[in-house]
Amino acid sequence: MGLFNLFHKLVQEEKKAERPGAASTEDKALEIYSGMRVEVSTFDARVLFVAKLMGYRDNTAQLYQYSEAMPLKQAEGEEPEPVRVRIRGYNDHERKAVYMEGTISPLPQHKWQVEDLVVARIGNDRAFFRLDTNIAATATTLSGLNAGEKPCKLLNISVGGARISSEIRYAEGDKFLLKVKLLEDRDTSVMYCQVLRIVDSGEGKLEYGCRFLELNEEDEARITQNIFAVQRQKRNGKNS
Numbered sequence: 001m002g003l004f005n006l007f008h009k010l011v012q013e014e015k016k017a018e019r020p021g022a023a024s025t026e027d028k029a030l031e032i033y034s035g036m037r038v039e040v041s042t043f044d045a046r047v048l049f050v051a052k053l054m055g056y057r058d059n060t061a062q063l064y065q066y067s068e069a070m071p072l073k074q075a076e077g078e079e080p081e082p083v084r085v086r087i088r089g090y091n092d093h094e095r096k097a098v099y100m101e102g103t104i105s106p107l108p109q110h111k112w113q114v115e116d117l118v119v120a121r122i123g124n125d126r127a128f129f130r131l132d133t134n135i136a137a138t139a140t141t142l143s144g145l146n147a148g149e150k151p152c153k154l155l156n157i158s159v160g161g162a163r164i165s166s167e168i169r170y171a172e173g174d175k176f177l178l179k180v181k182l183l184e185d186r187d188t189s190v191m192y193c194q195v196l197r198i199v200d201s202g203e204g205k206l207e208y209g210c211r212f213l214e215l216n217e218e219d220e221a222r223i224t225q226n227i228f229a230v231q232r233q234k235r236n237g238k239n240s
Helices: 003-018 025-031 217-239
Strands: 036-041 047-057 060-065 083-091 096-107 111-123 131-141 148-157 161-166 175-180 189-200 206-212
Touching: 036 096, 047 083, 047 111, 047 217, 060 096, 083 111, 131 161, 131 217, 148 175, 161 189, 189 217
Parallel strands: none
Antiparallel strands: 036 047, 036 083, 047 060, 060 111, 083 096, 096 111, 131 148, 131 175, 148 161, 161 206, 175 189, 189 206
């Protein structure tokens, strides 16, 4: 390593030491990008909506809603004022959660303008908006010893994958169709899955961490909407 490069590296390390936990401008440029999926919530942890962050530039962006938006508190008849919010995003490239803050204002066609967008911290969360469940589901394998539709339990789900428990023994790399009805008033969700991890629960059933394959943008939006609807239903149940 040349003397100049060594000196540059030492300067960068000193800057990071001066501001522990802070995300530099360079880090932020790498961690925030157009197309990032995000969850928007108030500072008292009330989830407002799920969206895709678009047009990121100079600490501004727009949010395109995936889900219905929870109403913001405002006086009757008044136009909604800009609101300071927390924005949790997921960087698909780095497999990291990005925790941001910004001020949002409503735009037409289910869009929101974000100003003063800053990164608060970056985490190593692997899951994106993971929802804990305990719902009956089925896994359908098209060939092999386990061919056919088998019962299983959906333990949790995110837009990128799911964890199930089953008495059937699958191997890493096995693929199947996961069918589950997340809400009674919604259509059954069908996802093409591949087994990534196997965990022995010690109760006669195995747990499988799976990722979804061949999802297009419409599939992702539909899964996200269903997850958000279940989250909102759970929160409303707790608050009633």
